[in-house]
Amino acid sequence: xxxxxxxxxxxxxxxxxxxxxxxxxxxxxxxxxxxxxxxxxxxxxxxxxxxxxxxxxxxxxxxxxxxxxxxxxxxxxxxxxxxxxxxxxxxxxxxxxxxxxxxxxxxxxxxxxxxxxxxxxxxxx
Numbered sequence: 001x002x003x004x005x006x007x008x009x010x011x012x013x014x015x016x017x018x019x020x021x022x023x024x025x026x027x028x029x030x031x032x033x034x035x036x037x038x039x040x041x042x043x044x045x046x047x048x049x050x051x052x053x054x055x056x057x058x059x060x061x062x063x064x065x066x067x068x069x070x071x072x073x074x075x076x077x078x079x080x081x082x083x084x085x086x087x088x089x090x091x092x093x094x095x096x097x098x099x100x101x102x103x104x105x106x107x108x109x110x111x112x113x114x115x116x117x118x119x120x121x122x123x124x125x
Contacts, residue, residue, distance in 0.1 A: 002027035002114045004096045009119030012086055016123070020081040022096030022116060031099040032079040033112060034068060036092035036121075043095070047081060048105035057105045061089075086123045093118040 008020040020034065033048035047068035048057040056068055067082040079096060097112035106112070 002098075002100075004098060004114055004116035006094065006096050006116045006119040009094060009121045011122045011124065014087055014123055014125050016086050017082070017084045018086065018121060020083065020094055020096075020119060020121075022079045022081075024077040024079065024096075024098055027098070027114065028100050029077050029098045030101065030103040031105050032068075032070060033097045033099075033105065033107075034079070034081045035095045035097060035109060036090075037095070037118075038092040041092075043109055045107035045109070046094070048107060049079065050103050050105045051077075052103045055105055057107055059107070083121070086121075088123045088125045090121060091123050092121060094121050 003025050005023045031050050034046045035043050036046050037043040046059050046062055049068045065085045070079045095118045096116040098114045100113040
């Protein structure tokens with residue numbers, strides 16, 4: 001049974017940093033992505049990474065501030081999202097997602113097979 005479990009969200013002030021983690025288990029993970037969804041808005045891809053080679057994609061709004069990375073240790077897969085210089089507009093629910101059939105990173109939610117439950121990030125001004 002595939003499980004993606006996010007952690008690391010919270011309430012911070014503008015300019016602060018947070019690191020989100022997503023622990024993945026129970027399946028094959030070829031590419032991973034972090035998405036966010038502010039209240040009343042559509043889900044958007046923040047960053048995506050290919051498990052082989054580590055090629056990455058970033059949304060323009062987070063380039064230079066966010067970094068996605070992955071690790072595989074002792075059969076445990078984890079993907080991270082380091083978020084620096086946070087802004088109030090970064091406030092959203094953040095979701096981890098995985099692709100089981102392709103190693104290509106993708107900004108499209110439809111390309112992902114599994115999703116976590118999400119973790120809330122709130123940035124106060």
